[in-house]
Amino acid sequence: MNRRQMLRRTGAGLIVGTIAPGATAAPPQGAEPDKRPSLALSDYEPKSMLQVRETRVERSRYPVIDFHTHITVSAREVNGVALAAERNYLSDPGELIAVMDRKNIRTMVNLTGGFDAGLVETVRRYDKAHPGRFYTLTEPCYSRFLEPGYPQIQAEAIEQAHRDGARGLKILKTLGLYLRDNITSGKLVKIDDPRFDPMWDICGQLQMPVAIHISDPVAFFLPTDRFNERYEELSNHPDWSFHDHDFPSNAELIEARNRVFARHPKTHFVGLHVGNFAEDLENVSENLDRFPNLSVDIAARVGELGRQPRTARAFFEKYQDRILFGTDATPHVDDLPQQLFNDQLYEIYFRFLETSDEYFDYAPAKVPPQGRWRIYGIDLPDQILRKVYQENAARALKLSIAPSTPV
Numbered sequence: 001m002n003r004r005q006m007l008r009r010t011g012a013g014l015i016v017g018t019i020a021p022g023a024t025a026a027p028p029q030g031a032e033p034d035k036r037p038s039l040a041l042s043d044y045e046p047k048s049m050l051q052v053r054e055t056r057v058e059r060s061r062y063p064v065i066d067f068h069t070h071i072t073v074s075a076r077e078v079n080g081v082a083l084a085a086e087r088n089y090l091s092d093p094g095e096l097i098a099v100m101d102r103k104n105i106r107t108m109v110n111l112t113g114g115f116d117a118g119l120v121e122t123v124r125r126y127d128k129a130h131p132g133r134f135y136t137l138t139e140p141c142y143s144r145f146l147e148p149g150y151p152q153i154q155a156e157a158i159e160q161a162h163r164d165g166a167r168g169l170k171i172l173k174t175l176g177l178y179l180r181d182n183i184t185s186g187k188l189v190k191i192d193d194p195r196f197d198p199m200w201d202i203c204g205q206l207q208m209p210v211a212i213h214i215s216d217p218v219a220f221f222l223p224t225d226r227f228n229e230r231y232e233e234l235s236n237h238p239d240w241s242f243h244d245h246d247f248p249s250n251a252e253l254i255e256a257r258n259r260v261f262a263r264h265p266k267t268h269f270v271g272l273h274v275g276n277f278a279e280d281l282e283n284v285s286e287n288l289d290r291f292p293n294l295s296v297d298i299a300a301r302v303g304e305l306g307r308q309p310r311t312a313r314a315f316f317e318k319y320q321d322r323i324l325f326g327t328d329a330t331p332h333v334d335d336l337p338q339q340l341f342n343d344q345l346y347e348i349y350f351r352f353l354e355t356s357d358e359y360f361d362y363a364p365a366k367v368p369p370q371g372r373w374r375i376y377g378i379d380l381p382d383q384i385l386r387k388v389y390q391e392n393a394a395r396a397l398k399l400s401i402a403p404s405t406p407v
C-alpha cells in the first residue's frame, strides 16, 4: 500500500485552505459558493523561499562510530516480539563499507544482532570478517520468557552471547510496550519487572553497555488528530500509536526505566533517541544528573534537537562526555527516509553537528517525515565533535582507538 492509499484508508487526508465541510458540498441557499482552492495536506509540499547559506558536509570532520544501526533484524516477530534466533541480513558488508568509507564512518554498531545461532552468524558475517568496522549487540530471548528459571537462563544467555562476540545488550521498546505475561498475550510486562534483574546485573559485570529504547515520541501517546504534531507520521504508520488500549503513558514508562537505572548502578545504560525524550531536554538533563550510569545517543532525533538549536547546543556542551553519535541507519527501509542508510542521511547529521546552517531538512524526503518543521545546525567545537563522533562510544564499548585526528 502506498502512502496515498494509506492516508485514504486512515481518513488522514486533512484539507488545508478550505476546512469548511461545505467546501465540496452545495453552498447553503443564498450563500456565495466558497471559491478558495482546497488541497489535501498529503499533497502539500511547500518550497522554502528563504535564501540562506547551504553547507554540504560530505565527510565528518573526525572519524565516526555510528552507535545505533540495524544491519540485521529478527526473521520472525509476533505482536512486536521477536521469537526466532534466525536473522534477516539487510545488507552485505561490501555495500555498507562503500558508504562508510565515503562518509568517514569508521565503525557501525549493529544493535539488533539477536541471540543464539543468529547472533553467532551475524558476528561471523560482519564483525569477524571486517575487524573494527562492525560491532554487534545481543538481545533478550523473550521466546524463553515462560520457562521456569527464566531470570537465570537469560543471564546465562548474555554470558554466552559475550563469549560469542556480542559487545553489549540492546533492549527494543518490546519491553514496556509489546512483551506480555504470556509473551504475546495477557498484561504488559513492566520494564522494571524483577525477572530481568540478573540480566541487567550480568551486563554490568561483563562491562557490556545496555542500549535501551523505552517509550517513543510523546506525540505517539496522544490521539492522532488535528492537534498532533506527528499527525502525518502516525497516519502513515498507524501501528506506531500507543494512545489508548492498555498502554502506559510515556511518563510511566520513563519512571519504570529510571527505577532500573537506580537499581543497577554498576550497569552502563545508553538511553537511545536522546533518552527517548528529546522533546524535553530538561527532563533528560535531570536524569543524566541523577544517574551517573546513563549516557544517551542522538539517533533519529536530529529533527527534535535541531528545532531547539540553542537548548540543544547547551545540552551538548554540558553533557559532552555522555552523548553518543547514532543514526538508527537501516539499509533498504525505503518508507523511512529519516533512517534509510545512505550518504544523504549522514550528511544531514554532520551538517547539524558541524555547521550553523539554518532551516534545512532533517531527512531526505519531500515532506518532513516526523513533523512539518526544519532544523538549525549547532556548530559544535572540535573538542566536543571528537567526543560525540567517536570517543564516548569507544569508551562505552571498551574499544582502544587511536586519538581522533581531522580527516
Ligand SMILES: [Zn+2]
Binding pocket: 068, 070, 299, 328
Ligand atoms: Zn533503532
